[in-house]
Amino acid sequence: MPPAPRKPRPRSYDPAKVRTAVTAQLVHVREAVAGLDEAQLALPARSGERTVRELIADIAAGVDLVARLIEEPAPPARKITAVEWVIADHRAETAARTEITRGAAEAAPDTAPEALLAAVADRFAALAAATPPDRLLAAPGGAVRLDDFLVTRCVELVVRTGDLAAALGAGIRYDRQALANATRLLADALAAKAPGGSVEVRIPPFAVVQCVAGPRHTRGTPPNVVETDPLTWLRLATGRADWATALDAAEISASGERADLSAELPLVE
Structure with a gap:
């Protein structure tokens, strides 16, 4: 019987650099949405599943989820890693974030997208920097370390930046570290799957x-x-x-x- 395939060694990420990458990519998104008019905000995104305005709200919700989870009590045990989030648990987060996006839209229907992203960026920077990287978060898919969850934010941000660029028909800059983190995490997920x-x-x-x-x-x-x-x-x-x-x-x-x-x-x- 041939030996079982070896599991790839988990990759390590510098939490401070990941936080910086998330913040930098948010800046690029804010620059891209600054000055969009109502017609542009109403454009369809990703095969008409949502509008550009809704996509921007979803980008904000994906980052703001970090702060929301930090503010909740820590769960009792670690269950999932960043790679496991990619393979299975992102679906649970997607469902949860839909509710966050809807709630944010109902609470502040006239908030300009740029202002929404700026508020999220400030909250993320303050809470993520003040929280130990090994702090457990009660993520929708299971308990996860903050440093692992931060890497998944790079995937979310970079991928949805691409969706936004496609919807607007315009280029949006990618932070090199955010792009690198997203690429590596998804590559590692392939090796694990x-x-x-x-x-x-x-x-x-x-x-x-x-x-x-x-x-x-x-x-x-x-x-x-x-x-x-x-x-x-x-x-x-x-x-x-x-x-x-x-x-x-x-x-x-x-x-x-x-x-x-x-x-x-x-x-x-």
Whole structure:
């Protein structure tokens, strides 16, 4: 019987740098929404599922969830990691955040998006910096350390920044550290979801992981290699792009008989 695939070693993140990355990405989003008129705020986002105004409120709610959870009593035990959040528990958060977004809209229907994001950024900066990184949060999917949850905010922010850019038809800047954190976390989630060493996934300059059960290479060029850029990877991992279309557009290079990850993607939606 072949040995069981080895679990990837958990990646560590510097909480201070993650906090800075979240704040920096919020600044980029605020700059993008400053001065939007009502017609632009009413534009559809993500296949018409919501408007730009609603998407901005959701971006704010995703970050403000950190402060909300810090203000709640700590749960008794740790249950999930950042990678586990990606694989399974983001769905519970999505449902909970929908209620937060709706409540915020009802409480302040005329709040300008830029002002909403500024208030959220200030609250996040104050509470996250004053809270120990190992503090447990009662997240919707289960108890999670603050430092792990902060990394998931990079995924949420960067992915929804892409949604906002697509809806507005305009470029929005990405903080390099936020983009790196999001890329690495989703790459690690792929390695955890499909453990193994037969395929090497390269997302330069931020991540390289091995995944998919099968023969493991130990030296030289791997027989199965997938390579793409960070933004394409984020779209694939979150269902914003599909494997076949990205492959046809040469946004992915895939070599080797096992280098087809379509069965493993998306990781989150």
